[in-house]
Amino acid sequence: MTTPATVEGKIFLIFYGLLGCSSTILFFNLFLERLITVIACIMKSCHQRRLQRRGALAQQSLKNPGKGEVDSSAGWKPSVYYVMLILCMASLLISCCASAMYTSVEGWSYFDALYFCFVAFSTIGFGDLVSSQNARYASQGLYRFANFVFILMGVCCIYSLFNVVSILIKQSVNWILRKMDGGCCQQCQRRLLQSRRNVVMPGTVQNRCNISIETDGVTESDTDGRRLSGEMISMKDFKVSLAVLRKQLSETANGCPHRTSALSLDDEFSGGIGAFAIMNNRLAETSGDR
Secondary structure, three states: OOOOOOOOHHHHHHHHHHHHHHHHHHHHHHHHHHHHHHHHHHHHHHHHHHHHHHHHHHHHHHHHOOOHHHHHHHHOOOOOOHHHHHHHHHHHHHHHHHHHHHHHOOOOOHHHHHHHHHHHHOOOOOOOOOOOOOOOOOOOHHHHHHHHHHHHHHHHHHHEEEEHHHHHHHHHHHHHHHHHHHHHHHHHHHHHHHHHHHHHOOOHHHHHOOEEEEOOOOOOOOOOOOOOOOOOOOHHHHHHHHEEEHHHHHHOOOOOOOOOOOHHHHHHOOOOOOOHHHHHOOOOOHHOOO
Protein backbone atom coordinates (compact mmCIF):
# COMPACT_ATOMS: atom_id res chain seq x y z
CA MET A 1 0.00 0.00 0.00
CA THR A 2 1.59 3.22 -1.22
CA THR A 3 1.58 6.21 1.15
CA PRO A 4 3.57 9.50 1.07
CA ALA A 5 6.68 9.41 3.23
CA THR A 6 8.27 12.85 2.73
CA VAL A 7 6.94 16.27 3.70
CA GLU A 8 6.82 17.34 0.07
CA GLY A 9 4.80 14.26 -0.84
CA LYS A 10 2.29 14.90 1.94
CA ILE A 11 1.88 18.55 0.88
CA PHE A 12 1.36 17.44 -2.71
CA LEU A 13 -1.22 14.91 -1.54
CA ILE A 14 -3.23 17.64 0.22
CA PHE A 15 -3.56 19.82 -2.88
CA TYR A 16 -3.98 16.86 -5.22
CA GLY A 17 -6.67 15.41 -2.96
CA LEU A 18 -8.50 18.74 -2.91
CA LEU A 19 -8.75 18.83 -6.68
CA GLY A 20 -9.07 15.08 -7.12
CA CYS A 21 -11.89 14.58 -4.62
CA SER A 22 -13.80 17.56 -6.04
CA SER A 23 -13.47 16.16 -9.55
CA THR A 24 -14.53 12.72 -8.34
CA ILE A 25 -17.67 14.13 -6.69
CA LEU A 26 -18.44 15.96 -9.94
CA PHE A 27 -18.04 12.71 -11.85
CA PHE A 28 -20.36 10.87 -9.44
CA ASN A 29 -22.99 13.61 -9.74
CA LEU A 30 -22.82 13.47 -13.53
CA PHE A 31 -23.11 9.70 -13.41
CA LEU A 32 -26.11 10.02 -11.09
CA GLU A 33 -27.76 12.50 -13.45
CA ARG A 34 -27.29 10.25 -16.48
CA LEU A 35 -28.39 7.18 -14.56
CA ILE A 36 -31.58 8.82 -13.25
CA THR A 37 -32.35 10.10 -16.75
CA VAL A 38 -31.91 6.65 -18.32
CA ILE A 39 -34.00 4.95 -15.61
CA ALA A 40 -36.72 7.59 -15.98
CA CYS A 41 -36.84 7.15 -19.76
CA ILE A 42 -37.05 3.36 -19.50
CA MET A 43 -39.74 3.47 -16.84
CA LYS A 44 -41.69 6.09 -18.79
CA SER A 45 -41.66 3.93 -21.91
CA CYS A 46 -42.83 0.97 -19.83
CA HIS A 47 -45.59 3.14 -18.40
CA GLN A 48 -46.73 4.15 -21.89
CA ARG A 49 -46.78 0.53 -23.02
CA ARG A 50 -48.82 -0.39 -19.97
CA LEU A 51 -51.34 2.31 -20.83
CA GLN A 52 -51.50 1.08 -24.39
CA ARG A 53 -52.28 -2.42 -23.19
CA ARG A 54 -55.06 -1.15 -20.98
CA GLY A 55 -56.56 0.72 -23.90
CA ALA A 56 -56.35 4.18 -22.31
CA LEU A 57 -54.24 5.58 -25.08
CA ALA A 58 -56.45 4.10 -27.77
CA GLN A 59 -59.56 5.77 -26.40
CA GLN A 60 -57.84 9.13 -26.08
CA SER A 61 -56.47 8.83 -29.59
CA LEU A 62 -60.00 8.42 -30.95
CA LYS A 63 -61.11 11.62 -29.22
CA ASN A 64 -57.96 13.65 -29.88
CA PRO A 65 -55.94 12.11 -32.71
CA GLY A 66 -52.20 12.50 -32.24
CA LYS A 67 -52.45 13.90 -28.70
CA GLY A 68 -53.54 10.96 -26.59
CA GLU A 69 -50.09 9.58 -25.94
CA VAL A 70 -48.66 12.95 -25.05
CA ASP A 71 -51.51 13.94 -22.73
CA SER A 72 -51.59 10.63 -20.86
CA SER A 73 -47.86 10.56 -20.12
CA ALA A 74 -47.37 14.28 -19.61
CA GLY A 75 -46.12 15.03 -16.12
CA TRP A 76 -45.58 11.38 -15.25
CA LYS A 77 -42.50 10.71 -13.11
CA PRO A 78 -41.01 7.47 -11.85
CA SER A 79 -41.36 6.66 -8.20
CA VAL A 80 -38.29 6.93 -6.01
CA TYR A 81 -39.08 3.50 -4.57
CA TYR A 82 -38.75 1.80 -7.97
CA VAL A 83 -35.51 3.69 -8.63
CA MET A 84 -34.17 2.55 -5.27
CA LEU A 85 -35.14 -1.05 -6.07
CA ILE A 86 -33.33 -0.88 -9.43
CA LEU A 87 -30.21 0.58 -7.83
CA CYS A 88 -30.29 -2.08 -5.10
CA MET A 89 -30.46 -4.84 -7.67
CA ALA A 90 -27.65 -3.30 -9.73
CA SER A 91 -25.42 -2.85 -6.66
CA LEU A 92 -26.15 -6.41 -5.50
CA LEU A 93 -25.39 -7.85 -8.95
CA ILE A 94 -22.05 -6.02 -9.17
CA SER A 95 -21.14 -7.02 -5.61
CA CYS A 96 -21.96 -10.69 -6.23
CA CYS A 97 -19.92 -10.80 -9.44
CA ALA A 98 -16.99 -9.00 -7.81
CA SER A 99 -17.16 -11.28 -4.77
CA ALA A 100 -16.96 -14.35 -6.98
CA MET A 101 -13.79 -12.92 -8.57
CA TYR A 102 -12.21 -12.02 -5.22
CA THR A 103 -13.04 -15.45 -3.78
CA SER A 104 -11.25 -17.27 -6.59
CA VAL A 105 -8.28 -14.90 -6.93
CA GLU A 106 -7.64 -13.60 -3.39
CA GLY A 107 -8.66 -16.79 -1.56
CA TRP A 108 -11.22 -15.03 0.67
CA SER A 109 -14.51 -16.52 1.76
CA TYR A 110 -17.57 -15.36 -0.14
CA PHE A 111 -18.93 -13.46 2.86
CA ASP A 112 -15.59 -11.68 3.37
CA ALA A 113 -15.60 -10.79 -0.31
CA LEU A 114 -19.11 -9.32 -0.01
CA TYR A 115 -18.01 -7.41 3.06
CA PHE A 116 -15.00 -6.05 1.18
CA CYS A 117 -17.23 -4.99 -1.71
CA PHE A 118 -19.51 -2.95 0.53
CA VAL A 119 -16.64 -1.37 2.45
CA ALA A 120 -14.77 -0.54 -0.76
CA PHE A 121 -17.77 0.57 -2.84
CA SER A 122 -19.08 2.82 -0.07
CA THR A 123 -15.55 4.35 0.29
CA ILE A 124 -15.42 3.42 3.98
CA GLY A 125 -12.13 1.64 3.46
CA PHE A 126 -11.12 0.12 6.81
CA GLY A 127 -8.08 -1.53 5.26
CA ASP A 128 -8.57 -4.91 6.90
CA LEU A 129 -9.10 -6.47 3.46
CA VAL A 130 -7.23 -5.03 0.47
CA SER A 131 -7.19 -6.43 -3.04
CA SER A 132 -4.18 -6.74 -5.40
CA GLN A 133 -1.63 -6.99 -2.60
CA ASN A 134 0.01 -10.27 -3.53
CA ALA A 135 3.26 -10.25 -5.44
CA ARG A 136 2.07 -12.46 -8.27
CA TYR A 137 -1.34 -13.31 -9.73
CA ALA A 138 -2.45 -15.50 -12.56
CA SER A 139 -3.41 -13.10 -15.37
CA GLN A 140 -2.35 -10.18 -13.21
CA GLY A 141 -3.08 -7.48 -15.79
CA LEU A 142 -6.58 -8.78 -16.49
CA TYR A 143 -7.31 -9.09 -12.78
CA ARG A 144 -6.25 -5.51 -12.05
CA PHE A 145 -8.34 -4.20 -14.94
CA ALA A 146 -11.39 -6.17 -13.74
CA ASN A 147 -10.75 -4.95 -10.20
CA PHE A 148 -10.71 -1.34 -11.44
CA VAL A 149 -13.93 -1.78 -13.43
CA PHE A 150 -15.79 -3.46 -10.55
CA ILE A 151 -14.72 -0.84 -8.04
CA LEU A 152 -15.64 2.03 -10.36
CA MET A 153 -19.08 0.62 -11.19
CA GLY A 154 -19.71 -0.37 -7.59
CA VAL A 155 -18.83 3.04 -6.18
CA CYS A 156 -21.08 4.78 -8.74
CA CYS A 157 -24.04 2.52 -8.00
CA ILE A 158 -23.62 2.69 -4.23
CA TYR A 159 -23.26 6.49 -4.38
CA SER A 160 -26.48 6.75 -6.38
CA LEU A 161 -28.22 4.36 -4.00
CA PHE A 162 -27.14 6.37 -0.96
CA ASN A 163 -28.56 9.55 -2.49
CA VAL A 164 -31.90 7.89 -3.23
CA VAL A 165 -32.05 6.48 0.31
CA SER A 166 -31.32 9.97 1.65
CA ILE A 167 -34.53 11.14 -0.05
CA LEU A 168 -36.50 8.56 1.92
CA ILE A 169 -34.78 9.68 5.12
CA LYS A 170 -35.64 13.27 4.29
CA GLN A 171 -39.30 12.34 3.76
CA SER A 172 -39.38 10.53 7.10
CA VAL A 173 -37.84 13.51 8.90
CA ASN A 174 -40.31 15.89 7.22
CA TRP A 175 -43.20 13.64 8.28
CA ILE A 176 -41.96 13.66 11.88
CA LEU A 177 -41.56 17.45 11.80
CA ARG A 178 -45.09 17.89 10.44
CA LYS A 179 -46.44 15.71 13.24
CA MET A 180 -44.45 17.66 15.80
CA ASP A 181 -45.55 20.95 14.26
CA GLY A 182 -49.20 19.88 14.42
CA GLY A 183 -48.91 18.92 18.09
CA CYS A 184 -47.02 22.10 18.90
CA CYS A 185 -49.64 24.23 17.13
CA GLN A 186 -52.42 22.63 19.15
CA GLN A 187 -50.57 23.40 22.38
CA CYS A 188 -49.98 26.97 21.24
CA GLN A 189 -53.68 27.40 20.48
CA ARG A 190 -54.59 26.14 23.94
CA ARG A 191 -52.14 28.56 25.54
CA LEU A 192 -53.56 31.34 23.39
CA LEU A 193 -57.08 30.61 24.61
CA GLN A 194 -55.86 30.64 28.20
CA SER A 195 -53.90 33.87 27.73
CA ARG A 196 -56.90 35.74 26.34
CA ARG A 197 -58.23 36.13 29.84
CA ASN A 198 -55.26 38.36 30.77
CA VAL A 199 -55.27 40.42 27.56
CA VAL A 200 -57.14 43.70 27.40
CA MET A 201 -59.65 43.36 24.55
CA PRO A 202 -60.73 46.29 22.33
CA GLY A 203 -64.20 46.31 23.87
CA THR A 204 -62.75 46.60 27.35
CA VAL A 205 -60.49 49.43 26.31
CA GLN A 206 -63.35 51.19 24.56
CA ASN A 207 -65.37 51.25 27.78
CA ARG A 208 -62.54 52.87 29.64
CA CYS A 209 -61.91 56.56 29.23
CA ASN A 210 -58.51 58.08 28.47
CA ILE A 211 -56.16 55.37 29.70
CA SER A 212 -52.70 56.93 29.96
CA ILE A 213 -49.40 55.03 30.05
CA GLU A 214 -46.58 56.20 32.25
CA THR A 215 -43.93 55.12 29.78
CA ASP A 216 -45.07 57.25 26.89
CA GLY A 217 -47.83 59.39 28.33
CA VAL A 218 -50.00 58.98 25.21
CA THR A 219 -53.73 58.30 25.32
CA GLU A 220 -54.70 55.21 23.28
CA SER A 221 -57.07 55.70 20.31
CA ASP A 222 -59.34 53.32 18.36
CA THR A 223 -57.20 53.38 15.22
CA ASP A 224 -53.87 52.18 16.58
CA GLY A 225 -54.96 48.57 17.28
CA ARG A 226 -55.76 49.28 20.94
CA ARG A 227 -52.16 48.89 22.04
CA LEU A 228 -51.48 49.65 25.67
CA SER A 229 -47.75 50.33 25.14
CA GLY A 230 -44.90 49.78 22.77
CA GLU A 231 -44.27 46.31 24.28
CA MET A 232 -47.82 44.92 24.23
CA ILE A 233 -49.41 44.35 20.81
CA SER A 234 -53.01 43.62 19.95
CA MET A 235 -54.35 40.09 19.72
CA LYS A 236 -54.98 40.46 15.98
CA ASP A 237 -51.36 41.37 15.22
CA PHE A 238 -50.16 38.49 17.36
CA LYS A 239 -52.33 36.01 15.44
CA VAL A 240 -51.05 37.31 12.09
CA SER A 241 -47.42 37.04 13.22
CA LEU A 242 -48.01 33.53 14.54
CA ALA A 243 -49.62 32.44 11.26
CA VAL A 244 -46.71 33.81 9.21
CA LEU A 245 -44.19 32.07 11.48
CA ARG A 246 -46.05 28.76 11.21
CA LYS A 247 -46.11 29.04 7.41
CA GLN A 248 -42.38 29.72 7.22
CA LEU A 249 -41.59 26.80 9.53
CA SER A 250 -43.82 24.47 7.53
CA GLU A 251 -42.24 25.50 4.22
CA THR A 252 -38.75 25.07 5.67
CA ALA A 253 -39.58 21.61 7.03
CA ASN A 254 -41.08 20.52 3.70
CA GLY A 255 -38.01 21.70 1.80
CA CYS A 256 -39.95 24.45 -0.02
CA PRO A 257 -38.64 27.79 1.23
CA HIS A 258 -40.82 30.82 0.68
CA ARG A 259 -39.87 32.79 -2.42
CA THR A 260 -40.45 36.46 -2.01
CA SER A 261 -40.18 37.49 -5.63
CA ALA A 262 -40.34 36.09 -9.12
CA LEU A 263 -36.67 36.85 -9.63
CA SER A 264 -35.72 34.01 -7.31
CA LEU A 265 -37.22 31.54 -9.79
CA ASP A 266 -34.41 32.31 -12.19
CA ASP A 267 -31.76 32.06 -9.52
CA GLU A 268 -28.89 29.78 -10.34
CA PHE A 269 -29.24 27.81 -7.11
CA SER A 270 -33.03 28.06 -6.75
CA GLY A 271 -33.41 24.31 -7.21
CA GLY A 272 -30.61 23.45 -4.81
CA ILE A 273 -27.16 22.09 -5.45
CA GLY A 274 -25.60 18.66 -5.43
CA ALA A 275 -27.38 15.35 -5.69
CA PHE A 276 -30.72 16.73 -4.42
CA ALA A 277 -30.73 19.28 -7.24
CA ILE A 278 -30.08 16.51 -9.77
CA MET A 279 -32.98 14.38 -8.54
CA ASN A 280 -35.26 17.34 -7.78
CA ASN A 281 -38.52 17.17 -9.78
CA ARG A 282 -37.24 14.12 -11.69
CA LEU A 283 -38.77 11.60 -9.33
CA ALA A 284 -42.37 11.58 -8.17
CA GLU A 285 -41.57 11.92 -4.45
CA THR A 286 -39.07 14.80 -4.93
CA SER A 287 -41.46 17.24 -6.58
CA GLY A 288 -42.13 20.61 -5.09
CA ASP A 289 -45.63 19.64 -3.96
CA ARG A 290 -44.30 16.92 -1.64
